[in-house]
Structures are given as structure tokens and as C-alpha cells.
Amino acid sequence: MERTLVIIKPDALQRGLAGVIISRLEQRGLRIAALRMFHIDEALAARHYAEHVEKPFYRTLVDFITSSPVIAAVVEGPDAVEVVRATMGATDPRKAAPGTIRGDFGLYITQNLIHGSDSRESAAREIKLFFEDSEICRYSRDLDRWLFEDSQA
Ligand SMILES: Nc1nc2c(ncn2[C@@H]2O[C@H](COP(=O)(O)OP(=O)(O)OP(=O)(O)O)[C@@H](O)[C@H]2O)c(=O)[nH]1
Ligand SMILES: [Mg+2]
Structure with missing residues (x-):
């Protein structure tokens, strides 16, 4: 099981898309281990x-990310870093494939809705920046046995 850091960026919250974005990650089968606004x-x-x-x-990047609240999350699952990046789509929403979060909801590289760590190393560094270890929930879901092959649930 791998963990990654997700940030639902200010534009997504301002546009009322936080729920849709969290839903997409949940529907993919990923498990939320921590969440903070x-x-x-x-x-x-x-x-x-x-x-x-x-x-x-x-x-521009720093002004944008500090402009309004965000939701940070630790998300886990098999190959979570790569799976989240694929679910987000390309950095520039105009080049992101339809069906991805950025490809379905975005138009500007400066307002691309979501951040996901780009490697396991970045994920470990970023999770530490945003969460105390005690804020990360360790649990299993009843459904994990249908979602995670190696689940003990
Ligand atoms: N204006 C502008 N912004 C950029 C450009 N490249 C990246 N950014 C912004 O900087 C953020 C971080 O860039 P990267 O880390 O390279 O892209 P990313 O990993 O797909 O995006 P994040 O998940 O947000 O880190 C992006 O999400 C963009 O908002 C660029 O060429 N021009
Ligand atoms: Mg990045």
C-alpha cells in the first residue's frame, strides 16, 4: 500500500468542486487516510x-495556493502516487485527457484544481509537511477486500 498527498486547490473549493473531486478519488477505490481544510x-x-x-x-503559484482555503488529504492505495496523477490528468488542463479531473473541470494551468505528489519520495516529504503522524488514520474498510488484492479485511 502506498500513500500520496493530495491538495484540493483554492479554485476547486471556490467553485464548489471539492466534493466531486473527493468522490472521484473514492470511486477509483482509493482510501482517505487524512483530511484537513x-x-x-x-x-x-x-x-x-x-x-x-x-x-x-x-x-503566481504561491499567491494562488495561499489565496483561499484548501483541503489537504493523504490518500492510499496500490501505486497511489501514479494512480492519483493519472486520475488528475496533465498539469495543463487544456492538454489533460477528458475523464481526468483537470481534463473535465479546468482550462488554465494556473488554476488546475488539484495537486498530487509526483513520486514516492515527494509524497513522503509532502505528507510530513502537511500532517502530523497522529493525524493519519490507520484503518480498513469492509469494502477493501473487493478493492485491494492484498487486503486482510
Ligand atoms: N503559469 C504557469 N504555471 C505552471 C507552469 N508549470 C507548472 N505550473 C504551475 O505550477 C504547479 C506545479 O507544477 P508541477 O509540479 O510541474 O506540475 P504538477 O506536478 O502537474 O502539479 P502539482 O500537482 O500542482 O504539483 C502546477 O500545478 C501549475 O499550476 C507553467 O509553465 N506556467
Ligand atoms: Mg508537482
């Missing part, structure tokens, strides 16, 4: 987006 501050945005600090779009 809050306002990302400048310091957390800087740590989260440290890899982009030299990019020309860095200021």
Missing part, C-alpha cells in the same frame, strides 16, 4: 513549492 500560509507554500522557486511562475 485550512489556509496555506506563505511559509508552508514556500516549503511545498521549494523545487519551483527559480521558475518564472513561482510568485
Whole structure:
């Protein structure tokens, strides 16, 4: 079982799409292990987006992610990093395939609705940035035996 960090970005909450996005992840079979709504501050945005600090779009990115509340989630499942990225679609919503979250709901790379960690290493780093270990729920769902091949449930 793998974990990844998801952020439902400010545009998604402002547009009333948080529920739809969470539903898509749940419908895929992924399990939510932690969920928190809050306002990302400048310091957390800087740590989260440290890899982009030299990019020309860095200021826009930080201004956007701190502009309004987000929902951060830890999501788990087999190959969760890759599965979430595929469910999100390409970074630029105009290039994202129909059927993906960005491909169905977005038009601008600056407002692309959802973040998902891009590797297992990023996921481990980002989950630590956003959640205390005690906030991550360890549990199984009755349905896991129909969703997760290696489930003990
Ligand atoms: N304006 C602009 N924004 C960009 C560009 N590339 C990336 N971004 C923004 O920066 C965010 C982080 O970029 P990446 O980490 O490369 O893309 P990603 O992994 O698909 O997106 P995240 O899941 O949000 O991290 C993206 O979600 C975009 O909102 C760009 O060329 N121009
Ligand atoms: Mg990224």
C-alpha cells in the first residue's frame, strides 16, 4: 500500500468542486487516510513549492495556493502516487485527457484544481509537511477486500 498527498486547490473549493473531486478519488477505490481544510500560509507554500522557486511562475503559484482555503488529504492505495496523477490528468488542463479531473473541470494551468505528489519520495516529504503522524488514520474498510488484492479485511 502506498500513500500520496493530495491538495484540493483554492479554485476547486471556490467553485464548489471539492466534493466531486473527493468522490472521484473514492470511486477509483482509493482510501482517505487524512483530511484537513485550512489556509496555506506563505511559509508552508514556500516549503511545498521549494523545487519551483527559480521558475518564472513561482510568485503566481504561491499567491494562488495561499489565496483561499484548501483541503489537504493523504490518500492510499496500490501505486497511489501514479494512480492519483493519472486520475488528475496533465498539469495543463487544456492538454489533460477528458475523464481526468483537470481534463473535465479546468482550462488554465494556473488554476488546475488539484495537486498530487509526483513520486514516492515527494509524497513522503509532502505528507510530513502537511500532517502530523497522529493525524493519519490507520484503518480498513469492509469494502477493501473487493478493492485491494492484498487486503486482510
Ligand atoms: N503559469 C504557469 N504555471 C505552471 C507552469 N508549470 C507548472 N505550473 C504551475 O505550477 C504547479 C506545479 O507544477 P508541477 O509540479 O510541474 O506540475 P504538477 O506536478 O502537474 O502539479 P502539482 O500537482 O500542482 O504539483 C502546477 O500545478 C501549475 O499550476 C507553467 O509553465 N506556467
Ligand atoms: Mg508537482
